[in-house]
Amino acid sequence: MIESHLPLNALRAFDASARHLSFTQAGMELRVTQAAVSHQVNTLEKMLGVRLFRRLPRGLALTDEGQALAESFLRMRATLNQFENGRFREVVTVGVVGAFATGWLLPRLPAFLGDHPSIDLRVLTNNNRVDLAGEGLDYAIRFGDGSWHGADATPLIAAALSPVCAPDIAQRLRRPEDLWTEMLLRSYRVDEWTRWFTAVGIDCPAIRGPIFDSSVTMAYAAAQGAGVALLPACMFTRELDETRLVRPFPDEVAAGQYWLTSLKSKEKTTGMRLFRDWLLAAVGAD
Secondary structure (H helix, E strand, O other), rough: HHHOOOOHHHHHHHHHHHHHOOOHHHHHHHHHOOOHHHHHHHHHHHHHHOOEEEEEEEEEOOOOHHHHHHHHHHHHHHOOOOOOEEEOOOEEEEEHHHHHHHHHHHHHHHHHHHHOOEEEEEEEOOOOOOOOOOOOOOOEEEEOOOOOOOEEEEEEEEOOEEOOOOOOHHOOOOHHHHHHHHEEEOOOOOOEEEEEHHHHHOOOEEEEOOEEOHHHHHHHHHHOOOOOOEEEHHHHHHHHHHOOEEOOOOEEEOEEEEEEEOOOOOOOOOOHHHHHHHHHHHHHHO
């Protein structure tokens, strides 16, 4: 078997060369000469029977075989980094749309972290546009209709949209038609205000307000008096309870819900299953 005879020095030389794409830089890291690194890599290539690098006039380029071997070193390094103080910590990376992160997830995270100290949870916020594979996400919590190509989607929380604004603006809003003279803040989903006005049975005015790619940012703008925003009120209960935001009308329109999504092709790890089970239980408890 090849693996029982591979020289460790040659593997170290390859790893350093793959990271630097330079025998010279690898030699500086390993404190040996460039020639010694080149010799060790040549030895490894002969033992494996493949070329691991293409030698270029300036530096190196990995071959497909070299790339595969380099990725195995990255995976091993990542695994070793998960051991801490005699315990294995599994990394679970979750992309979360900003409104759900601040309005629901973050206040509940201490409970999850306390119950699962072996999980190294990494939370990356976004504006609902994510690439599960490209960003290396285990899960993404996002808003929509649940239809994302290649992804499993589990419903979490329905989030109807309703107008919210600063208290001083709310004082002059007596009926939905009064919104026609107000600045209406918009998300990148351009039909939301049209759908709301249709739901309350009146015409939608020409909307020329600023467009935001984040509900959190739009909520902050509304609280500062910039205009009236159409937001999932259930994600801004703190702002509503503290009357930084006010709902001038009870009318709301269903525009989607929050979903837990993951790649269909991704094998679920223990950490992923624990996070999913906790999340669904917490949502159910609410």
